Amino acid sequence: MGESVGTLLELDVTGIAHGGISVARHEGRVVFVSDAIPGERVVARVTEDRKKSFWRADTVSVVTPSEHRVDHVWPEAALDRDPAERPGGAEFGHIALAHQRTLKHDVLVDAFARFAHLDLAETLGHDVVVEAAPGDDAANGLGWRTRVRLHVAEDGTAGPFAARSHDVVPVRSLPLATAAVQQSAPLGRAAMPGASVIDVLAPSDVDGARLVIDDQKPTVITETVGERTFQVDDTGFWQVHHAAAAVLTEAVQDLVDRERLDAEGTHLDLYGGVGLLAAALGDLVGPKARITSVESSGRATEHAQENLAEWIGARAETARVDRWLARTASTATPAERQRYRAGTIVLDPPRSGAGREVVVQIAALQPAQVVYVACDPVALARDVATFADLGYRLQALRAFDLFPHTHHMEAVARLVPIA
Known part of the structure; x- marks a missing residue:
């Protein structure tokens, strides 16, 4: 980390990079910016500059929005939440579906x-x-995940990791998951004390979802194509x-x-x-x-x-x-x-x-x-x-x-x- 970490920059976002991060420049240096869209002007907080050839930053507000910006499909990942508290796994959720493609x-x-x-x-x-x-398209790209991995914090809170970190963040919703996974996911404080990893999965051979805790002994399930x-094992790929x-x-x-x-x-x-x-x-x-x-x-x-x-x-x-x-x-x-x-x-x-x-x-x-x-x-x-x-x-x-x-x-x- 360096002295620029925490600095707010106003950036013109010019492109998209492999990994879903937008690209901007500040005084000739490349800045990789999360939660932005090419064509936007945003205010972003520098989070990393240990590689002096480029910096990383998180968008905190949008000065000039893209015509493709929409309300984030996952409210907990929206800009009104501190970047460190935004869950990972829906990094394009603020972009209209057609433009994502x-x-x-x-x-x-x-x-x-x-x-x-x-x-x-x-x-x-x-x-x-x-x-x-x-x-x-009819579902606006929601409700497709049949498998979700949740992590458990020391206080028992089950949730996803924050983007690019191993900190568990609390969420109330999993909009990318199927209805069965959403209904069965043990979200919230003290949901699973003592556990470390919870996989919630909805095989095609049963109604509802099942929980696999801490990679327990596998159970054979049936998937239909x-x-x-x-x-396939419930813990398998x-x-x-x-x-x-x-x-x-x-x-x-x-x-x-x-x-x-x-x-x-x-x-x-x-x-x-x-x-x-x-x-x-x-x-x-x-x-x-x-x-x-x-x-x-x-x-x-x-x-x-x-x-x-x-x-x-x-x-x-x-x-x-x-x-x-x-x-x-x-x-x-x-x-x-x-x-x-x-x-x-x-x-x-x-x-x-x-x-x-x-x-x-x-x-x-x-x-x-x-x-x-x-x-x-x-x-x-x-x-x-x-x-x-x-x-x-x-x-x-x-x-x-x-x-x-x-x-x-x-x-x-x-x-x-x-x-």
């Missing part, structure tokens, strides 16, 4: 320009639209938006090039979780599909094996993806290598992306196509650049607003060998 589009395009050296519109032959999930069901699993299933199936899909190939689902995207691919290939799902969580792999049981050629393996790929590359027979070359690889890595080592290993298998599901545009763009160095080009891309009122989005890309 414009800003996400801009971040996606900028990420590909900076990190993949690609003009997306030129590469794809059209501009990318950040698509809404079904029902979100279309006509298919998936077994599942998409948060109630429509996300269906949206991503459809997107993966749409992005798979059917002419490149060989029923005789060996297909991979990397970072496969409980088999959601392996099933999406299996439905395209057919009942004899040879699909391997690779996932580091043993519990998830057990569920994936059950969830994929209808495909006799499907298997789920517990392993780190990089180690599994290295072992596969070193032990595959010529016939197996041929089947991998005929195969399609789907991957859904964590927010940090697949990374260079995994991308190199994927490209070494020479698959017919790669369908990449990403929750971070910069990580995706970096990995697309690595794929390009290894002979794979971006051919198609769709983006989805599966986290309304936050800066997050999902993107699904298809990469194919450069002819």
Whole structure:
């Protein structure tokens, strides 16, 4: 911290950065400003200047508002609350929903320009639209979270963390959550004394919500996607938006090039979780599909094996993806290598992306196509650049607003060998 912390600055906000923070300048120095919108003039309090190349600041009032500014969808996160008391998790809640998607589009395009050296519109032959999930426009982007994590302060107050901190802040509402989660969430003082973390989740197989306290022993729940069901631990990973699993299933199936899909190939689902995207691919290939799902969580792999049981050629393996790929590359027979070359690889890595080592290993298998599901545009763009160095080009891309009122989005890309 430095002597500028606490200083009030009047700033002209000029752009949006990755992470949902707006950008301004003060005497030539970049200032990252929360709770602002590009085009606004705001008064912001400096919160951090330990990196002298830039400062961070929180908006405390708006001098000239954007035409896209609206009343915050989460009253507890509005400007009339001290920035240190504003809950995190709805950092775009003061921006009209359609404009949120414009800003996400801009971040996606900028990420590909900076990190993949690609003009997306030129590469794809059209501009990318950040698509809404079904029902979100009618609901103004509210009521979509089926899972919410609350933290418990020493006095027993259960609530979210304040933005960019580990301080629990009291709230009376959770407007991004489904009705079942909102009704069951133990908000307020002394709600859960003695606990530290409370997960509130509303699986699709039951009415109402359940509480998981301090990552207690997992219980198996059922999630439904279309006509298919998936077994998953209540403490395990599942998409948060109630429509996300269906949206991503459809997107993966749409992005798979059917002419490149060989029923005789060996297909991979990397970072496969409980088999959601392996099933999406299996439905395209057919009942004899040879699909391997690779996932580091043993519990998830057990569920994936059950969830994929209808495909006799499907298997789920517990392993780190990089180690599994290295072992596969070193032990595959010529016939197996041929089947991998005929195969399609789907991957859904964590927010940090697949990374260079995994991308190199994927490209070494020479698959017919790669369908990449990403929750971070910069990580995706970096990995697309690595794929390009290894002979794979971006051919198609769709983006989805599966986290309304936050800066997050999902993107699904298809990469194919450069002819």
